[in-house]
Amino acid sequence: MKKFLSLFLVFSLVMLSANLYAKERRGAKLIITKTDGQQIRGELITVKPNSLLLLSITGRDVSVDVADIKVIRIVKKSKFWTGAVIGLCVGIPLGYYVGDSLYPPEPGFLGGLANSIAKRWGPIIGGLVLALIGGAIGYRGESETIQIEGMTDFKIHKTLEYLRKKARIRNYK
Helix, strand or coil, X not given: CHHHHHHHHHHHHHHHHHHHHHCCCCCCEEEEEECCCCEEEEEEEEECCCEEEEEECCCCEEEEEHHHEEEEEEECCCCXXXXXXXXXXXXXXXXXXXXXXXXXXXXXXXXXXXXXXXXXXXXXXXXXXXXXXXXXXXXXXXXXXXXXXXXXXXXXHHHHHHHHCCCCCCCCC
């Protein structure tokens, strides 16, 4: 029995460690507008000294010279649904508490009816309102725009350093 348990533990550790290394680092999603108006969309692979290397949505590698870039837009993944779920989870108990405290149980038909409606609709209204607020907060900051055209060489260098941190391959030589 001990041999089986030891073998199971060794096998589990080997399989779990293989899964940990399986996830590959992804680069930032960029939309580059060139000075001639052409747009290039893709994942940032690496930042070279005078160009950016992207994996385009068609699957090809595209090198874009920094001198030809007008605007770089970094597309961030929306967290609308995460914010909405958190808002819903906070809003339901909060709506129940507010509905219960605003309309405490009172004797009589109307007092009981008001308390019943507040307890039933308070969580629904509170959950929906805070879900919308949470979704709006999660959606905020959808993308970041960097105006390259007209920058000084020093600022372009700093921008390339900033982009290098968002690339799939950071230390390109």
